Amino acid sequence: MAVKHLWILIIGLFYLIGFAAPATARLQVVTTTEDLASLTHEVGGDKVEVNAIAKGYQDPHFVDPKPIYLIKLHKADLLIAVGLDMEAGWLPSLVQQSRNSSLFGQGDGYLDASVGCMILERLTGQVTRAMGDEHPLGNPHYWLDPLNGRIIAARIAAKLSALDPSSSDYFQSRLTDFNQRLQTALQRWGKQMAPYRGVKIVTYHNSWPNFVQRYGSQVVGYVEPKPGIPPSPSHTLDLIQQVKAQVIKIILVEPYFELRIPQKVARDSGAQVVLLMPSVGGNKQVEDYFSLFDYNLATLEQAFRDTGVTPPAEGQ
Amino acid sequence: MRRILGLAGLVLVALIWPHTTSAQTSADAVEDSLIHLTARMDSLSAQLGQTREIIQQQQQMIDVLMQQQAARSTAGISRSAAAPQQASNRLNPNISLVSDFRGRMGRDFSSDVRAFTLQETEIGIQAPVDPFARADAFLSLSPEGIEVEEGYITFQALPLGLQAKVGKFRSKFGKFNQTHGPETIFSDRPLASEAFFGEEGLAGVGTSLSLLISNPWIYLNLDAEITALPEEAPVFSDVDPTSGEYIAGGRRQDLMYLTRLETYVDLNESSNLLFGGTYATGVHDAAGDLRTHLESGDMTFRWRPLRRAVYHSLLWRTEVMFGQLKQPDGGTVNRVGLFSYIDLQFKRRWHLGERYDYTQFSDVPGPDEQGILGLLTFTPSEFSLLTVQARGVRRADGSWHGVGMMKITFNIGPHGTHPF
Numbered sequence: 190m191a192v193k194h195l196w197i198l199i200i201g202l203f204y205l206i207g208f209a210a211p212a213t214a215r216l217q218v219v220t221t222t223e224d225l226a227s228l229t230h231e232v233g234g235d236k237v238e239v240n241a242i243a244k245g246y247q248d249p250h251f252v253d254p255k256p257i258y259l260i261k262l263h264k265a266d267l268l269i270a271v272g273l274d275m276e277a278g279w280l281p282s283l284v285q286q287s288r289n290s291s292l293f294g295q296g297d298g299y300l301d302a303s304v305g306c307m308i309l310e311r312l313t314g315q316v317t318r319a320m321g322d323e324h325p326l327g328n329p330h331y332w333l334d335p336l337n338g339r340i341i342a343a344r345i346a347a348k349l350s351a352l353d354p355s356s357s358d359y360f361q362s363r364l365t366d367f368n369q370r371l372q373t374a375l376q377r378w379g380k381q382m383a384p385y386r387g388v389k390i391v392t393y394h395n396s397w398p399n400f401v402q403r404y405g406s407q408v409v410g411y412v413e414p415k416p417g418i419p420p421s422p423s424h425t426l427d428l429i430q431q432v433k434a435q436v437i438k439i440i441l442v443e444p445y446f447e448l449r450i451p452q453k454v455a456r457d458s459g460a461q462v463v464l465l466m467p468s469v470g471g472n473k474q475v476e477d478y479f480s481l482f483d484y485n486l487a488t489l490e491q492a493f494r495d496t497g498v499t500p501p502a503e504g505q
Numbered sequence: 506m507r508r509i510l511g512l513a514g515l516v517l518v519a520l521i522w523p524h525t526t527s528a529q530t531s532a533d534a535v536e537d538s539l540i541h542l543t544a545r546m547d548s549l550s551a552q553l554g555q556t557r558e559i560i561q562q563q564q565q566m567i568d569v570l571m572q573q574q575a576a577r578s579t580a581g582i583s584r585s586a587a588a589p590q591q592a593s594n595r596l597n598p599n600i601s602l603v604s605d606f607r608g609r610m611g612r613d614f615s616s617d618v619r620a621f622t623l624q625e626t627e628i629g630i631q632a633p634v635d636p637f638a639r640a641d642a643f644l645s646l647s648p649e650g651i652e653v654e655e656g657y658i659t660f661q662a663l664p665l666g667l668q669a670k671v672g673k674f675r676s677k678f679g680k681f682n683q684t685h686g687p688e689t690i691f692s693d694r695p696l697a698s699e700a701f702f703g704e705e706g707l708a709g710v711g712t713s714l715s716l717l718i719s720n721p722w723i724y725l726n727l728d729a730e731i732t733a734l735p736e737e738a739p740v741f742s743d744v745d746p747t748s749g750e751y752i753a754g755g756r757r758q759d760l761m762y763l764t765r766l767e768t769y770v771d772l773n774e775s776s777n778l779l780f781g782g783t784y785a786t787g788v789h790d791a792a793g794d795l796r797t798h799l800e801s802g803d804m805t806f807r808w809r810p811l812r813r814a815v816y817h818s819l820l821w822r823t824e825v826m827f828g829q830l831k832q833p834d835g836g837t838v839n840r841v842g843l844f845s846y847i848d849l850q851f852k853r854r855w856h857l858g859e860r861y862d863y864t865q866f867s868d869v870p871g872p873d874e875q876g877i878l879g880l881l882t883f884t885p886s887e888f889s890l891l892t893v894q895a896r897g898v899r900r901a902d903g904s905w906h907g908v909g910m911m912k913i914t915f916n917i918g919p920h921g922t923h924p925f
Contacts, residue, residue, distance in 0.1 A: 277919075
């Protein structure tokens with residue numbers, strides 16, 4: 190009986206402490222990725238407290254729905270998700286168990302960051318898993334186009350203003366500042382990559398369509414035979430032949446994939462494996478949305494120089 | 506007149522003279538200005554080009570967005586020109602199917618089990634009911650017929666961090682019991698699970714309340730369930746002395762009460778521990794006089810390095826359960842069961858596992874059983890798996906039996922959530 194009373198006492202104590210915990214004036218925002226957290230911080234400044242679930246060096250398709258995230262989601266004023274089924278394997282169960290009604294059914298506390306962005310590769314017609322782990326609603330790596338970053342930031346500012354109208358001017362002012370800095374950076378990045386428009390590359394996963402569209406490279410092959418399917422020996426041999434035939438010098442790999450197969454392709458074809466960061470937090474140098482592009486473009490530019498890449502002539 | 510013309514000539518010479526003397530200097534200055542202007546024009550031209558490019562890119566985005574908007578206004582958000590969906594179809598629930606094909610060889614399985622069986626096909630139907638609740642139903646199609654394995658409505662956000670469930674659902678007695686047969690990594694169930702709860706595990710019809718205990722430090726969740734007494738669980742049944750068959754205990758009004766407290770801690774970003782403790786009680790005789798008390802403790806250790814999460818992982822789970830069954834003579838029969846297993850993902854598509862089983866029986870005092878199982882699993886994708894398993898069991902009579910098993914499962918339909 191004493192044990193039973195002890196349990197009731199402990200649970201009651203936790204519960205009281207939970208309710209007595211001081212409510213913070215800052216909006217509590219949970220984002221599914223560090224990219225969205227960075228954009229939220231750009232706009233929200235010190236009026237928001239942002240927590241990202243997936244780390245930048247983690248494959249955002251495969252995240253364990255740890256119960257610890259429920260504590261954050263339970264108290265969240267806003268959940269910002271990549272959408273397009275990127276988090277289909279883990280976010281729904283967390284939201285369902287969060288006991289936070291504002292997050293259910295894309296409620297007032299939910300923001301799908303993909304809405305309004307330029308989404309590529311929306312699939313038409315029949316979509317089956319024979320095509321691999323495709324995303325029928327479109328490629329979810331859209332934040333890798335900085336113009337989409339501008340749209341996401343604008344929608345975050347609007348959402349934060351709706352949740353905290355008294356800070357609306359603050360959010361709008363930070364958004365304006367962000368847009369100005371992004372505009373300057375866009376010109377710098379465009380100029381940096383201008384000499385390399387049309388260069389053919391291979392990537393591990395189909396993570397880069399928005400990025401290469403903005404900066405002019407052409408993805409002509411993937412290490413994965415189909416999205417989410419590990420490379421097979423026959424596909425790897427075909428890829429080596431393709432890389433050789435098309436004189437491709439660069440193989441882009443995300444930080445969460447093994448390098449063994451890309452390195453074999455590179456070794457047998459004379460190409461170079463280049464590790465790019467698809468997300469903020471991918472490594473220590475990529476600490477915010479601006480450094481994500483600074484790092485990736487500098488790395489890519491250096492790789493182009495090192496391998497003597499020249500863009501194809503017009504019409505090729 | 507001459508004087509005037511002479512004066513004008515002098516003025517003209519005076520005006521021209523300084524310029525002709527500095528003509529060389531002026532030409533240099535003009536040339537410099539031209540160079541500066543040309544450079545400035547080049548710079549402005551480049552900026553204009555970049556601005557045009559940005560405007561073109563933004564115009565492209567606007568065009569795409571307007572097309573998407575137009576498509577939405579004419580044919581929902583379907584992008585299939587061939588078969589635009591009706592708006593009502595978008596309200597259809599998610600429907601998924603998991604099928605479980607099994608093969609067995611060896612002499613340690615009952616005579617009515619064939620070498621190959623389509624053990625179970627499970628159809629899941631899931632959707633929000635309204636902004637406040639969602640519904641989940643899992644229909645099990647097996648050689649025995651069609652059964653509603655689970656079917657419940659969940660009220661997701663009640664006050665005070667509560668969540669309520671009403672319907673038929675798997676009981677939260679430990680962690681393993683919550684997993685449907687086709688979704689476990691094993692071709693069988695642990696001996697203790699079968700001995701305590703039968704082939705399908707513990708499930709009941711009733712209601713449950715789940716409380717997320719709000720605190721700043723750790724995850725704590727408390728569940729309470731009240732269900733009709735499960736009909737096929739040996740710990741809530743009596744054995745017919747003549748036929749040897751289990752007879753469901755209790756009267757219509759007898760219920761099973763269950764409570765579970767679960768907590769979770771991150772050891773570091775790659776490893777975590779989940780602990781749970783469960784208590785359940787009900788009766789096991791037809792008159793509803795003899796009470797069963799059950800307690801269990803479970804521990805799950807997970808390791809998954811975030812940078813290589815798709816390639817490597819390890820799960821180690823141990824569950825121990827105790828039962829006390831009141832007897833007609835006033836005594837109590839105590840029972841213990843436990844199982845512990847490890848599942849190691851050593852390559853992206855390959856898993857190696859091992860399980861140890863121990864159990865005593867609710868109806869047979871004295872003897873116990875032990876077993877060991879090893880498995881090798883290949884997962885072509887996250888939607889299918891093939892596993893081969895070998896199990897050795899020391900039966901209650903002391904004899905050892907070995908069996909080889911195979912299990913193939915596949916999953917079609919919308920992407921489900923990965924279990925945790």
